[in-house]
Amino acid sequence: MERLSDWMTRIFLMLILIIVTLPIVLGYAWLLISTFSRRTFGLIPVNARGAFGGFTLQNWSFLKDPLIWQVTLNTLIFALGITVGVIVLSASAGYALSRMNFPGRRFTLTLTLLLHAFPSITLLLAIYFVLRWISALPVIGGLFGYNTLGGVTLVSIAMQLPLGIWLMKGFFDHVPWDMERAALIDGCSRFQAWWKVVMPQIRPGVFALAIFSFIQGWGYYSFLIPYSFMIDQTRGTISTYLNNMISTTSPVNYGQVAAVGLFQLIPVLLFFLLAQKYLLRIFSGGMKGTA
Amino acid sequence: MRVRLNNISKEFDGTAVVKNLCLSIEDGEFMALLGPSGCGKTTTLLMIAGIYSPSAGTIEFDGRIVNRLPAKDRHVGMVFQSYALYPHMTVYENLIFPLVIQKKPKVEMRREAMRMAEMLGLTDVLDRKPSMLSGGQQQRVALGRALIKKPRLLLFDEPLSNLDARLRITMRAEIKRLQRELGITTIYVTHDQTEALTMADRIAVMRDGVLEAVGPAELLHEHPPTLFIAEFIGHPPMNLLDVVLEDHEGQLCARLGSLLLEVPRWRSPQRFASRVKMGIRPLHVTLVRHGGYPATVYLIEPQGNQDVIICEMEGTRISLVTTPGHNLAMGDTVHIEFQMDNVYFFDAESGKSLL
Amino acid sequence: MRGDLRKTNTRSGRGDRWNAIGFLFPSLLLVILFFFLPVIITFFLSATNMSSSTGFRNWQWVGLANYTKILNSPRALSRLWLTLQYVALTLVFFNVGMGLLLAILTTRIPARMGTLFRVVWLLPRVTPIVVYVMMWIFLAADAPYGVINQLLLEPLGVAPRYWIAAHPLLAIVLVNGYIGASFGMIIFTSAIQSIPPDLFWAAVVDGASWWKQIRYVVLPLLRWPLLFVTVYQTLSLLMSFEQILILTDGAYNTEVWALWAYHRALNNYWGHFQWGFGAALAAILVLIGIMLSALYLRFFRLNTLIQRPQIESP
Ligand SMILES: Nc1ncnc2c1ncn2[C@@H]1O[C@H](COP(=O)(O)OP(=O)(O)O)[C@@H](O)[C@H]1O
Numbered sequence: 033m034e035r036l037s038d039w040m041t042r043i044f045l046m047l048i049l050i051i052v053t054l055p056i057v058l059g060y061a062w063l064l065i066s067t068f069s070r071r072t073f074g075l076i077p078v079n080a081r082g083a084f085g086g087f088t089l090q091n092w093s094f095l096k097d098p099l100i101w102q103v104t105l106n107t108l109i110f111a112l113g114i115t116v117g118v119i120v121l122s123a124s125a126g127y128a129l130s131r132m133n134f135p136g137r138r139f140t141l142t143l144t145l146l147l148h149a150f151p152s153i154t155l156l157l158a159i160y161f162v163l164r165w166i167s168a169l170p171v172i173g174g175l176f177g178y179n180t181l182g183g184v185t186l187v188s189i190a191m192q193l194p195l196g197i198w199l200m201k202g203f204f205d206h207v208p209w210d211m212e213r214a215a216l217i218d219g220c221s222r223f224q225a226w227w228k229v230v231m232p233q234i235r236p237g238v239f240a241l242a243i244f245s246f247i248q249g250w251g252y253y254s255f256l257i258p259y260s261f262m263i264d265q266t267r268g269t270i271s272t273y274l275n276n277m278i279s280t281t282s283p284v285n286y287g288q289v290a291a292v293g294l295f296q297l298i299p300v301l302l303f304f305l306l307a308q309k310y311l312l313r314i315f316s317g318g319m320k321g322t323a
Numbered sequence: 324m325r326v327r328l329n330n331i332s333k334e335f336d337g338t339a340v341v342k343n344l345c346l347s348i349e350d351g352e353f354m355a356l357l358g359p360s361g362c363g364k365t366t367t368l369l370m371i372a373g374i375y376s377p378s379a380g381t382i383e384f385d386g387r388i389v390n391r392l393p394a395k396d397r398h399v400g401m402v403f404q405s406y407a408l409y410p411h412m413t414v415y416e417n418l419i420f421p422l423v424i425q426k427k428p429k430v431e432m433r434r435e436a437m438r439m440a441e442m443l444g445l446t447d448v449l450d451r452k453p454s455m456l457s458g459g460q461q462q463r464v465a466l467g468r469a470l471i472k473k474p475r476l477l478l479f480d481e482p483l484s485n486l487d488a489r490l491r492i493t494m495r496a497e498i499k500r501l502q503r504e505l506g507i508t509t510i511y512v513t514h515d516q517t518e519a520l521t522m523a524d525r526i527a528v529m530r531d532g533v534l535e536a537v538g539p540a541e542l543l544h545e546h547p548p549t550l551f552i553a554e555f556i557g558h559p560p561m562n563l564l565d566v567v568l569e570d571h572e573g574q575l576c577a578r579l580g581s582l583l584l585e586v587p588r589w590r591s592p593q594r595f596a597s598r599v600k601m602g603i604r605p606l607h608v609t610l611v612r613h614g615g616y617p618a619t620v621y622l623i624e625p626q627g628n629q630d631v632i633i634c635e636m637e638g639t640r641i642s643l644v645t646t647p648g649h650n651l652a653m654g655d656t657v658h659i660e661f662q663m664d665n666v667y668f669f670d671a672e673s674g675k676s677l678l
Numbered sequence: 679m680r681g682d683l684r685k686t687n688t689r690s691g692r693g694d695r696w697n698a699i700g701f702l703f704p705s706l707l708l709v710i711l712f713f714f715l716p717v718i719i720t721f722f723l724s725a726t727n728m729s730s731s732t733g734f735r736n737w738q739w740v741g742l743a744n745y746t747k748i749l750n751s752p753r754a755l756s757r758l759w760l761t762l763q764y765v766a767l768t769l770v771f772f773n774v775g776m777g778l779l780l781a782i783l784t785t786r787i788p789a790r791m792g793t794l795f796r797v798v799w800l801l802p803r804v805t806p807i808v809v810y811v812m813m814w815i816f817l818a819a820d821a822p823y824g825v826i827n828q829l830l831l832e833p834l835g836v837a838p839r840y841w842i843a844a845h846p847l848l849a850i851v852l853v854n855g856y857i858g859a860s861f862g863m864i865i866f867t868s869a870i871q872s873i874p875p876d877l878f879w880a881a882v883v884d885g886a887s888w889w890k891q892i893r894y895v896v897l898p899l900l901r902w903p904l905l906f907v908t909v910y911q912t913l914s915l916l917m918s919f920e921q922i923l924i925l926t927d928g929a930y931n932t933e934v935w936a937l938w939a940y941h942r943a944l945n946n947y948w949g950h951f952q953w954g955f956g957a958a959l960a961a962i963l964v965l966i967g968i969m970l971s972a973l974y975l976r977f978f979r980l981n982t983l984i985q986r987p988q989i990e991s992p
């Protein structure tokens with residue numbers, strides 16, 4: 033009796049879960065099916081006459097377009113740049129906040145927390161002016177100014193920094209003090225102790241944050257910021273390329289759009305599935321102390 | 324190297340953890356820093372190492388003030404309680420780490436590491452990671468890493484407290500032998516009096532951040548300058564009894580409840596104190612067949628070669644040491660005698676010795 | 679003596695100060711460039727009439743004129759109302775509601791299944807945003823293309839239509855909600871999983887039903903995570919507009935406040951950028967953000983997060 037009702041509850045719960053999850057599943061199913069079809073009616077691939085069929089690899093012909101490879105390369109550079117930038121900057125700042133005594137430490141920590149809660153998307157307009165200003169600088173301007181990959185990378189790094197710093201600080205908090213003291217006594221400067229002894233201890237955390245930054249850089253950050261601050265098509269990312277395809281006035285070939293979408297999704301998906309265990313932890317780990 | 328601590332203090336967020344500590348350690352000396360946990364030993368050691376800066380006072384190495392000298396330039400080697408080995412490096416890499424930082428030539432690193440490994444019996448485990456070693460081996464690696472850079476001062480922070488009892492005795496001997504051989508000035512922090520007594524040339528006893536006394540082991544044991552030291556040094560701990568001193572026709576007596584104990588002249592207190600504690604080591608309380616004072620056996624603690632017997636008399640507990648084979652049981656009545664030639668008197672208020 | 683003590687005190691840790699500046703400098707530079715400076719610029723711009731017609735040279739100070747213009751604009755009220763509806767609905771039904779539902783359900787079924795569902799729900803968060811929105815466009819598309827029409831409603835006999843145009847508010851809520859729910863889901867899940875199991879056993883022994891366990895054991899312990907997620911996600915929802923930008927670009931009356939600011943300042947069909955006015959719109963959001971952040975700070979027990987550094991460089 034008891035058992036039966038237990039079973040019923042479980043099935044009931046599953047049913048609810050399946051229903052609410054359905055849109056996601058349908059969405060991805062559509063994406064997959066339509067990339068290999070001429071057209072689709074709902075989830076059903078159809079040929080020119082609207083009958084079942086019409087399977088094709090035609091949608092993947094964009095792979096022959098040199099521009100897609102250009103923007104893929106851009107996206108890769110962008111995402112890797114973000115990853116390296118976020119790791120290096122938040123590791124050094126997180127270390128200082130976790131392990132050093134300096135006036136204003138508490139204030140800086142609070143500030144990091146506030147910035148973390150404060151998406152600077154609102155500041156896009158003002159950032160435009162900052163980038164224009166950077167553009168006016170000699171040498172640096174050409175690399176990190178308006179309409180450069182360097183510039184949009186820097187902006188994206190800045191937006192991820194608060195979270196990165198906060199997570200890194202958490203990782204450093206768990207490294208035993210004696211180990212670092214031993215390093216200093218063994219002759220290290222503070223910098224050497226950080227790099228040679230403390231950093232290797234938090235490798236799993238760094239790895240998780242790196243994957244997270246890469247995924248975010250490849251997907252989320254690769255749209256709005258490049259879209260707003262980059263004019264040249266050839267300097268864009270896959271996201272802006274895709275958005276161009278959707279928002280052109282000529283009839284849109286949605287099969288092809290889906291294929292580009294899937295093309296952009298595949299690396300993220302692989303990374304995500306490989307590292308989902310770490311990522312689940314990083315999401316909750318970053319929020320420690322909220323309870 | 325000579326080390327001098329001049330009136331150093333350390334506070335964390337307003338609470339003083341080390342208070343006006345003055346201590347000097349001679350060249351080549353083995354100094355133990357002894358005290359219960361939480362009394363500020365580690366803090367003191369870390370100030371000497373350059374990890375903490377004193378809130379006040381100065382630290383001198385060979386007459387030079389080193390307060391502003393970073394840890395890396397102090398030529399100090401340190402062994403931590405947790406060993407603090409670098410888990411991502413092999414034993415070999417751990418050993419040579421100080422030399423790597425000094426950018427010594429590869430050949431020299433190799434030679435020194437081999438010499439250390441030889442000396443500490445680590446040659447077979449050089450390629451392992453620290454997590455693959457036993458506690459004793461980890462301890463040796465930590466020791467080797469501290470020694471390899473030929474430090475002018477060696478610091479130990481309770482290095483043996485994570486080892487099992489047998490290993491502790493072996494390592495104790497080994498560390499002492501090494502120190503003698505190399506002649507490096509050493510400060511050894513411990514809360515274990517046996518370690519301090521067996522290893523050190525002199526012992527500095529700390530209590531609540533204050534240096535209570537400094538001296539060679541026998542001196543502190545035979546002439547404890549304070550109640551705290553009397554209690555802390557010696558095993559089993561000294562009996563401390565509330566007594567009243569009375570004069571009976573020129574003979575000084577200590578009244579313990581209804582008992583009257585005659586105090587020999589050369590053990591008489593030199594100063595007056597309103598409340599007095601009399602100290603006597605368990606070794607100097609003896610069981611007698613005839614005479615003596617009656618007491619009830621409260622507890623018997625066999626310790627192998629000797630038994631500690633705790634008796635109750637006059638409302639206080641007194642422990643004594645005897646050889647096994649006495650056939651006593653809890654509740655039995657025994658007769659005990661105090662060897663008054665070996666008593667101590669302390670001012671119960673200030674804790675200072677009255678002798 | 680006292681004076682002496684204080685003197686040496688300030689001297690200690692001076693090395694740390696320089697070290698810390700070195701370690702913090704690069705991050706600080708970016709934060710100044712892309713957070714602080716922009717906030718200042720935003721307020722500064724909001725007091726000017728700078729636009730693409732005045733250019734960067736011929737602008738004038740207009741004081742609070744932009745703000746009064748906003749106050750007097752009939753659109754301001756409708757957009758504010760839309761924004762409030764959008765934030766409130768998404769928050770209640772997805773970022774908090776769905777997040778909580780998912781956390782509770784996925785911890786009540788076999789662990790493997792639970793993880794599977796959580797991973798699926800995280801997918802929208804890691805999917806490139808353009809791809810994600812495109813999927814929704816096709817789910818909602820008119821017959822014969824739309825998946826919803828074909829699979830769900832046709833069998834029920836509902837007339838097919840382009841659902842985004844038909845129910846634009848619902849559309850932006852759903853599109854945002856399906857990304858937003860996973861944040862709460864993760865936070866709540868880890869909170870539920872850290873509830874000591876004996877609490878549940880105690881409840882089971884007491885004969886509490888499944889629902890009672892949730893009601894009397896789980897929910898009370900989730901109070902802080904709930905508050906935190908609510909405040910944090912309110913901020914995120916107020917400020918973000920990318921999904922709407924791609925989904926409708928503000929058509930069908932879906933131009934929320936943040937998107938309004940974006941359109942005016944940086945991206946509109948007429949190529950007439952009203953930087954001053956757009957900045958005033960953004961500045962209002964910034965002010966709201968600062969106020970909510972102050973609230974948010976209260977949910978962090980900051981002191982438990984700050985340990986005292988145990989190394990002091992002389
Ligand atoms: N970094 C620190 N911050 C605050 N208090 C500390 C710190 N280090 C030690 N203390 C406090 O100082 C006291 C002495 O600590 P310690 O020197 O470690 O004692 P011991 O080594 O003798 O056991 C303890 O009460 C400890 O809590």
Ligand SMILES: [Mg+2]
Nearest residue numbers: 361364365366
């Ligand atoms: Mg200690």
